[in-house]
Amino acid sequence: MNRNGQSLVLFxxxxxxxxxxLIGIIELGNILINQKELNSITKLCSKNNDPIKxxxxxxxxxxxxxxxxxxxxxxxxxxxxxxKTKLTSSxxx
Numbered sequence: 017m018n019r020n021g022q023s024l025v026l027f028x029x030x031x032x033x034x035x036x037x038l039i040g041i042i043e044l045g046n047i048l049i050n051q052k053e054l055n056s057i058t059k060l061c062s063k064n065n066d067p068i069k070x071x072x073x074x075x076x077x078x079x080x081x082x083x084x085x086x087x088x089x090x091x092x093x094x095x096x097x098x099x100k101t102k103l104t105s106s107x108x109x
Contacts, residue, residue, distance in 0.1 A: 039096050039097065042095055042096060043094050043095065043096060043097055043099075046092065046094065046095050047092060047101055047103070050090065050092045050103060051103050051105070054076075054088060054090050054103050054105045055105045055107075057070075057071070057074045057076060057088065057105075058086055058087075058088045058105040058106070058107045059107050061074070061076075061086060061088075062085075062086040062107040062108070062109050063109075067081060067086055068081065071088065076088050076090060078090065083109075084108060084109055085106055085107065085108050085109060086106070086107050086109060087104065087105070087106040087107075088104070088105050088106075089102060089103065089104050089105075090102075090103050091103075
């Protein structure tokens, strides 16, 4: 049996799996970065004297402000898959 042909067949079989793994890692990284950013903005704005102004200056339009907590929500679109993920962050005031 020809070794070069066998290597090519194995490469072609495993290439889609490797591509899917790479896309998944990129998408997960995008979601984690956005979640960290949302958590930081929520924490910063909850300690601010004017949290509504702080949220609007950071492009966060979906929020819920109560007497003791601030909850923010942000929709993140995927880089490659073009899927939509809803992220939520809550912080005690």
